[in-house]
Amino acid sequence: MQIGIIGLGLIGGSMAIDLKRRGFASRILGVESDPVNAAAALKMGLADEIIPYEDCIAQSDLVVVAVPVGTAVKMVCDILDRYKESGARDKIVIDVCSTKEQINLSTHYHPCRGQYVSTHPMAGTEYSGPWAAMPNLFDGRACIFANTEDSDPKAVKTVEKLYDVLNMRPIYMDAASHDVHTAYVSHISHVTSFALALTVLDKVKDEKHIFDLASGGFSSTVRLAKSNADMWVPILTQNHDNVLQVIDTYIQKMQAFRDAIADYDGDKVRSLIEEANRIKKILR
Amino acid sequence: MQIGIIGLGLIGGSMAIDLKRRGFASRILGVESDPVNAAAALKMGLADEIIPYEDCIAQSDLVVVAVPVGTAVKMVCDILDRYKESGARDKIVIDVCSTKEQINLSTHYHPCRGQYVSTHPMAGTEYSGPWAAMPNLFDGRACIFANTEDSDPKAVKTVEKLYDVLNMRPIYMDAASHDVHTAYVSHISHVTSFALALTVLDKVKDEKHIFDLASGGFSSTVRLAKSNADMWVPILTQNHDNVLQVIDTYIQKMQAFRDAIADYDGDKVRSLIEEANRIKKILR
Numbered sequence: 001m002q003i004g005i006i007g008l009g010l011i012g013g014s015m016a017i018d019l020k021r022r023g024f025a026s027r028i029l030g031v032e033s034d035p036v037n038a039a040a041a042l043k044m045g046l047a048d049e050i051i052p053y054e055d056c057i058a059q060s061d062l063v064v065v066a067v068p069v070g071t072a073v074k075m076v077c078d079i080l081d082r083y084k085e086s087g088a089r090d091k092i093v094i095d096v097c098s099t100k101e102q103i104n105l106s107t108h109y110h111p112c113r114g115q116y117v118s119t120h121p122m123a124g125t126e127y128s129g130p131w132a133a134m135p136n137l138f139d140g141r142a143c144i145f146a147n148t149e150d151s152d153p154k155a156v157k158t159v160e161k162l163y164d165v166l167n168m169r170p171i172y173m174d175a176a177s178h179d180v181h182t183a184y185v186s187h188i189s190h191v192t193s194f195a196l197a198l199t200v201l202d203k204v205k206d207e208k209h210i211f212d213l214a215s216g217g218f219s220s221t222v223r224l225a226k227s228n229a230d231m232w233v234p235i236l237t238q239n240h241d242n243v244l245q246v247i248d249t250y251i252q253k254m255q256a257f258r259d260a261i262a263d264y265d266g267d268k269v270r271s272l273i274e275e276a277n278r279i280k281k282i283l284r
Numbered sequence: 285m286q287i288g289i290i291g292l293g294l295i296g297g298s299m300a301i302d303l304k305r306r307g308f309a310s311r312i313l314g315v316e317s318d319p320v321n322a323a324a325a326l327k328m329g330l331a332d333e334i335i336p337y338e339d340c341i342a343q344s345d346l347v348v349v350a351v352p353v354g355t356a357v358k359m360v361c362d363i364l365d366r367y368k369e370s371g372a373r374d375k376i377v378i379d380v381c382s383t384k385e386q387i388n389l390s391t392h393y394h395p396c397r398g399q400y401v402s403t404h405p406m407a408g409t410e411y412s413g414p415w416a417a418m419p420n421l422f423d424g425r426a427c428i429f430a431n432t433e434d435s436d437p438k439a440v441k442t443v444e445k446l447y448d449v450l451n452m453r454p455i456y457m458d459a460a461s462h463d464v465h466t467a468y469v470s471h472i473s474h475v476t477s478f479a480l481a482l483t484v485l486d487k488v489k490d491e492k493h494i495f496d497l498a499s500g501g502f503s504s505t506v507r508l509a510k511s512n513a514d515m516w517v518p519i520l521t522q523n524h525d526n527v528l529q530v531i532d533t534y535i536q537k538m539q540a541f542r543d544a545i546a547d548y549d550g551d552k553v554r555s556l557i558e559e560a561n562r563i564k565k566i567l568r
Contacts, residue, residue, distance in 0.1 A: 122497060142496050171496055184484050185497045189505040192476050194556060195537040197563040200468050202533060212426050212455055213406060213469045219567055220504040221473040226564045229557040233550050240545060247542045249486060251535060253479040258531045261524060266517050272478060273513040279481035280510045283503055 004060030006031040006053065006075065008041040010124060011096050012066030013133025015166065016046045021135070024165040031056045032130075041130040057082050062092045062158065069097040070234035073106050080112040092155045094119050094162075098182060098231075099238045100146040100175040114152035117159040120144040120178065121168055122186070128228040136167075143168035146175040183242035188250060190224045190232060191243070197225035288344030290315040290337065290359065292325040294408060295380050296350030297417025299450065300330045305419070308449040315340045316414075325414040341366050346376045346442065353381040354518035357390050364396040376439045378403050378446075382466060382515075383522045384430040384459035398436035401443040404428040404462065405452055406470070410510040420451075427452035430459040467526035472534060474508045474516060475527070481509035 003025040005012045012030075019025040030047030032038035038050045057063060057079055065072050065079070072095050079093045094117045095103060107113055123141040125132060143163045148156050160170060173181070200222070236243055253272075260268035287309040289296045296314075303309040314331030316322035322334045341347060341363055349356050349363070356379050363377045378401045379387060391397055407425040409416060427447045432440050444454060457465070484506070520527055537556075544552035 124501065126501070144497075169496070181497050184487055185502045188483065189480065189502045191538070191541050192480055193505060194560040195534055195541060196473065196476055197560040198537040198540075198556065199472065199530060199534045201559070201562055201566075202537075203468055203530070212453075213428075213465050214567060217408065217410070217508050218469045218473045220507055221477060222563055222567070223504055224501050225560045226567075227557070227561075229554045229561070232557055233554045236541075236545050236553055237548055237550050240548065244542065244546055246483060246487070247538065247545070250479055250483045251538055251542070253482040253486075254475070254531065254535055254538070256482075257475050257479060257520075258528065258535070261520050261531070262528055264521055264524065266521050269520055270513045270517045272482065273511070273516055275485070276478040276481040276509045277511075277513070278485055279506055282485075283498060283506070283510075 001025060001061045002027045002029060002059060004029045004031065004056040004063040005047065005066060006056065006063065007066035008032045008037065008046050008130050008133070009066065010128050010132040010137075011121065012064060013041060013044075013046045013130045014123075014135070014137040015064060015066070015096075015121075017133060017135050018138065018166055019162065020048075022165050024162060029056045029060050037130050044130055044133070046130055046133055054082075057091075058086070060091070062094070062162070065093060065095040065097075068231050068234050069099050069103065069238055072097050073103045076103060076107055076116060077110065080107065080110045080116060083112045083115055084110075089115070091115060092117060092158055094159055096121055098186065098235050100144070100178040102238050104147050104150070104175040108150065113150055115155055117148070117151045117155050118146040118175065119159065119163070120146065120182070121163065121166070123168075126224050126226040128231065138163075138166040138168050141168055142171050144178050145170055145172050146178050148172055179239050180242050183239055183246045187235060187239055187243050188246045190227055191236070191247060192250065193222050193224035193227075196222050285309060285345045286311045286313060286343060288313045288315065288340040288347040289331065289350060290340065290347065291350035292316045292321065292330050292414050292417070293350065294412050294416040294421075295405065296348060297325060297328075297330045297414045298407075298419070298421040299348060299350070299380075299405075301417060301419050302422065302450055303446065306449050308446060313340045313344050321414050328414055328417070330414055330417055338366075341375075342370070342372075344375070346378070346446070349377060349379040349381075352515050352518050353383050353387065353522055356381050357387045360387060360391055360400055361394065364391065364394045364400060367396045367399055373399070375399060376401060376442055378443055380405055382470065382519050384428070384462040386522050388431050388434070388459040392434065397434055399439055401432070401435045401439050402430040402459065403443065403447070404430065404466070405447065405450070407452075410508050412512040412515065422447075422450040422452050425452055426455050428462055429454055429456050430462050432456055463523050464526050467523055467530045471519060471523060471527050472530045474511055475520070475531060476534065477506050477508035477511075480506050 016028045028047045030050045121143045123138045292314050300312045312331045314334045405427045407422045
C-alpha cells in the first residue's frame with residue numbers, strides 16, 4: 001500500500017518509520033512544506049520521496065494528515081473534495097490530531113465523509129520536527145477512533161490494521177467525549193507545565209542556579225513546557241470550552257492548597273495530599 | 285567510620301547502601317521507629333543492625349537525620365544536647381531535609397552548633413519507605429550545604445567527603461536562599477502535581493478511561509502526586525512564606541493562560557507558550 005504522510009514531524013515521521021519497516025507501507029510519499037525539514041526527512045529516510053501535496057493525494061492509497069489541527073481541519077475537507085472530483089472512492093484519509101470535535105463537525109456532511117477515519121494516536125514526546133521521529137513510539141499506547149459510525153466500515157478496517165501494525169490499542173468514542181477526556185489527561189498537563197516554566201523563569205533570573213538545583217521532580221513536571229506553540233495554540237483554542245472548564249477546576253484546587261498553607265492548616269494539607277495520592281491506583 | 289542513620293526510608297536507606305558498599309561506612313547503625321520498616325530494612329541489608337535511638341547517638345561517629353523535617357528540627361537539637369552532656373566533641377550530626385531555615389534558626393545558638401552540618405542532597409523519587417531505597421540515587425546530583433560558617437571546618441570537611449563518596453556536587457548557600465530556591469524548583473512542582481491529580485480525580489470517575497488515555501505527558505506531570513504526606517506536610521507548612529509567594533505567581537500565570545484562551549487570543553497564547561519554551565535552555 002502506498003502511504004502518503006503530510007507533515008513529517010514527530011508523529012508523521014514516527015508513523016513513517018514503523019509502517020515502512022513493518023511492511024504495512026510499500027512506499028512512503030512525504031509532503032513537507034518546510035524545506036529544511038523536507039531535506040532532513042529525506043536524508044533520514046523517513047520517506048521514499050518528498051512530493052507536492054496534490055501528487056501525494058493522487059498517488060497514495062491512504063493519506064495521513066499529521067499537521068497542526070487548525071490546518072488539518074481545512075486539509076481533510078480539501079482531500080475529500082479531491083477524492084470526490086477524481087472519483088477515487090477507494091482512497092482513505094486519516095488525521096492524527098489531538099482535538100476531534102471541530103474536524104468531525106467540519107467533515108460531517110461531506111459526500112465523501114465515509115472515506116475519512118478520525119483518529120488520535122495517544123503517544124508523543126515534548127520534541128518536534130523530523131529529528132524527533134523515532135521507532136516504536138506508538139507501541140502499547142492507546143489510539144482513539146472518533147465517530148467511526150460516520151466512516152465506511154471497510155475504511156475503518158484498513159485503519160484498524162494500520163494501528164495494529166503500530167501495536168496500538170484501539171478505543172472508540174464520539175468526538176465530543178474525546179475532547180473532554182483529552183482536556184483532562186493531556187491538555188491541562190501542558191498548560192500546568194507552561195505555567196510552571198513561566199513562574200520559575202519569572203523569578204529566578206540566575207539561570208545557573210535553576211540548572212544546578214533542578215531535581216528530577218522539577219524536570220519531569222516542567223518537561224511538557226518545551227512543547228511547540230504551532231501544535232498547542234490550535235489545540236487549546238479549538239478545545240476552548242473543555243480546557244477552560246478544566247483550568248477553572250485546577251485553579252480551585254490550587255487555591256485550596258494555598259488557603260490550607262496560608263492558614264497553617266496541616267490537617268487540611270494532609271487530606272488534600274492523601275486525596276491526590278489516589279492517583280497511584282490509577283497510574284498502576 | 286560508624287555511621288548512624290535515623291530513618292531508613294528513600295533517602296536514609298539509599299545513603300546507607302552507597303556509603304557502605306563504597307567503603308565510607310565501616311558499619312551502618314540504623315534507627316527506625318516503624319517495626320515493619322525496621323524489619324524490612326534489616327532484611328534488605330540497609331543497616332548492619334537496628335538499634336535504639338540513644339545507642340545510635342552514643343555509638344556513631346556521624347549521625348544522619350533522615351526523617352520528616354518537623355521531627356528533624358527537634359531531633360537535631362536533642363542530638364546536640366546529648367553531645368554536650370556526654371562531652372562527645374568529635375561526633376557530627378547532619379540532616380538531609382528539604383527546608384533549611386527553621387532547622388538552622390533552632391540550632392543557631394546551641395553551644396555544640398559547630399558539630400551540626402546542614403545539608404540537602406537534591407535527589408529522590410516519588411516513592412518512600414525502605415523498599416524505595418536504591419543504589420546510585422545521588423550520583424551526579426547537587427547537594428546544598430547551608431550556613432557552613434556555623435559549623436566546625438573539620439566537620440564540614442568530613443561531610444564534604446561523605447557527599448563526594450555519593451558523587452554529589454556541593455553548592456553552598458545560606459538557609460534562607462535555599463528555601464526560596466527550593467520553593468521554585470521543587471516545592472511548587474509537588475503542589476502543581478497534587479492539584480493536577482485532584483482535578484483529574486474529581487472529574488473523571490470512570491477510572492478505566494483515565495488509565496487508558498493517560499499518555500506519557502500526563503504521567504510525568506502528575507508523577508509527584510504520589511508523594512508522601514508525612515514528608516510534604518511539614519515542608520509546605522515550614523516553607524510557608526516562600527511557597528505561598530510561588531503559588532500566587534503560579535496562579536497568576538495560569539490565569540493569564542485562562543484569559544488568553546477565553547478571549548480566543550491565539551497570539552497571546554502563542555507568546556505565553558514561546559516564553560515558557562525558554563525553559564529548554566535551562567534544562568540543557
